[in-house]
Amino acid sequence: MSTLQTIQRMMVEQFELKAEDLTPDAQLEALGLDSLSVIEFMFNIEDEFHIKLPDERVEIKSIQDIASIVERLVSEQQKAVS
Amino acid sequence: MTRRVVITGLGVFSPVGKNPSELFGNLMAGHSGIGHIQAEFSEKLSIRIAAQIQGYNPADHFSKIKLSGIERFSQFALIAGEQAVKDAQLELAELELPRAGVCLGTCMGGASTLEEGYVEVFQRKIPRIKPLSVLLGMNNAAASHLSLAYHLQGSNITYSTACASSAIAIGEAYRQIKDGYADVMLAGGSEALLTHGVMKAWEALRTLALEDAADPTASCKPFAKDRSGLVLGEGAAVLVLEDAERAVRRGARIYAEIAGYDCSSDASHIAKPDAAGQTRAILNALRDARMQPQDIHYINEHGTATLAGDIEETKAIKQAFGDHAYRVPVSSTKSMHGHLMGATGAVEFMVAVLALQHNAIPPTINLHHPDPECDLDYVPNVGRRDVELNAVMSNSFAFGGSNAVLIAKCFS
Numbered sequence: 114m115s116t117l118q119t120i121q122r123m124m125v126e127q128f129e130l131k132a133e134d135l136t137p138d139a140q141l142e143a144l145g146l147d148s149l150s151v152i153e154f155m156f157n158i159e160d161e162f163h164i165k166l167p168d169e170r171v172e173i174k175s176i177q178d179i180a181s182i183v184e185r186l187v188s189e190q191q192k193a194v195s
Numbered sequence: 196m197t198r199r200v201v202i203t204g205l206g207v208f209s210p211v212g213k214n215p216s217e218l219f220g221n222l223m224a225g226h227s228g229i230g231h232i233q234a235e236f237s238e239k240l241s242i243r244i245a246a247q248i249q250g251y252n253p254a255d256h257f258s259k260i261k262l263s264g265i266e267r268f269s270q271f272a273l274i275a276g277e278q279a280v281k282d283a284q285l286e287l288a289e290l291e292l293p294r295a296g297v298c299l300g301t302c303m304g305g306a307s308t309l310e311e312g313y314v315e316v317f318q319r320k321i322p323r324i325k326p327l328s329v330l331l332g333m334n335n336a337a338a339s340h341l342s343l344a345y346h347l348q349g350s351n352i353t354y355s356t357a358c359a360s361s362a363i364a365i366g367e368a369y370r371q372i373k374d375g376y377a378d379v380m381l382a383g384g385s386e387a388l389l390t391h392g393v394m395k396a397w398e399a400l401r402t403l404a405l406e407d408a409a410d411p412t413a414s415c416k417p418f419a420k421d422r423s424g425l426v427l428g429e430g431a432a433v434l435v436l437e438d439a440e441r442a443v444r445r446g447a448r449i450y451a452e453i454a455g456y457d458c459s460s461d462a463s464h465i466a467k468p469d470a471a472g473q474t475r476a477i478l479n480a481l482r483d484a485r486m487q488p489q490d491i492h493y494i495n496e497h498g499t500a501t502l503a504g505d506i507e508e509t510k511a512i513k514q515a516f517g518d519h520a521y522r523v524p525v526s527s528t529k530s531m532h533g534h535l536m537g538a539t540g541a542v543e544f545m546v547a548v549l550a551l552q553h554n555a556i557p558p559t560i561n562l563h564h565p566d567p568e569c570d571l572d573y574v575p576n577v578g579r580r581d582v583e584l585n586a587v588m589s590n591s592f593a594f595g596g597s598n599a600v601l602i603a604k605c606f607s
Contacts, residue, residue, distance in 0.1 A: 127263070128260045145260055146260065152326045152327065153264070155326075
């Protein structure tokens with residue numbers, strides 16, 4: 114399952130959103146997620162992908178934003194481990 | 196400028212009723228909402244008795260997106276608040292919003308959120324805590340969610356005065372309207388503290404009722420010789436308070452007028468109840484209502500069923516009411532709904548208002564062996580119907596010595 118697919122599955126589970134609405138460029142705000150819901154979601158993302166988000170703020174507006182951050186952190190942090 | 200304040204909407208979510216009519220019907224029938232606690236930690240408790248809301252499924256009331264940001268005690272407040280607002284058919288114009296507010300009481304707010312966080316960090320050694328923990332757990336979350344839901348732009352205040360929290364919240368909301376600071380207030384309380392850690396803390400204090408071996412639902416026995424303590428409960432109650440002129444103008448159904456309120460502090464002991472302080476609160480409230488003891492036709496007592504508490508309250512009623520103390524029916528409905536802590540004053544004041552409306556008095560159940568030191572008319576075991584009630588009182592006496600008394604009367 115790709116990163117994007119995993120994120121989409123998690124969103125369906127956590128927020129009961131419709132899978133067909135979760136296109137990569139879908140805006141989180143338009144899906145009904147405010148900044149707090151996003152913080153909550155990113156907490157679960159850390160668990161799912163075994164990554165740690167950096168302390169500095171990252172701009173997250175769309176589903177693709179989440180996927181990009183996850184892929185970057187997975188590659189950086191796995192490198193650090195190995 | 197002193198204005199009159201009326202009650203135009205009621206909402207409640209409790210262990211003995213999930214709306215006001217269900218609550219009052221069950222109380223009149225003497226049904227208990229107390230029983231064995233259903234929780235995964237129940238085996239670890241020495242006392243496994245509580246008044247839980249049965250069959251509660253948050254998803255029946257809130258979407259999943261909303262739920263991640265709304266704690267159990269805020270959920271209860273929103274459910275009770277929605278009932279009250281609908282019941283009042285309350286509609287607020289844009290210009291009225293800054294003069295509409297909310298006052299709620301709670302003791303432990305989002306207790307389960309904090310506890311889960313501590314378990315994660317201290318026990319499971321997980322280095323992080325849920326990111327919304329602060330916003331879920333803070334004591335003023337429930338009131339704030341009500342303010343958000345109905346765009347109330349006036350006061351948004353949470354009172355935390357232990358068992359008197361929501362009685363004080365209602366009383367202070369009444370004053371806001373009476374003194375002209377607001378026209379409409381949502382007032383009440385919410386509590387959801389039936390967690391492992393909180394239950395353990397109460398066990399340690401040795402004030403919880405022991406389980407009645409024959410009938411666990413009868414474990415809370417106010418004013419009885421065989422009483423052994425209080426039963427913790429959860430839930431919420433919210434009332435719509437309104438400037439009487441506004442309510443009359445819009446043709447609202449008026450349950451009752453809040454005739455008086457006041458409070459006092461024992462200033463004598465952090466936990467031991469004190470009849471002198473309680474008497475002061477009762478007399479202060481009567482003075483505020485410009486009423487005499489004989490004007491009060493029913494008292495919903497604090498009546499926690501602790502050994503000391505019931506005796507002190509009995510003394511206080513005698514000191515404040517004189518001879519009339521023996522003639523006024525007084526009951527403790529905590530025998531059925533348990534002690535809802537920060538929500539209890541609001542639930543009980545609502546019960547008193549419903550008694551006034553129905554001309555019916557709910558009983559004190561489990562009172563089969565009277566205590567000679569508790570010798571008032573506690574309406575033992577069987578409720579009374581067709582009694583003419585013109586004014587009722589609700590007592591709330593808290594740990595910390597904070598006492599509050601509310602009086603409601605028929606509106607005319």
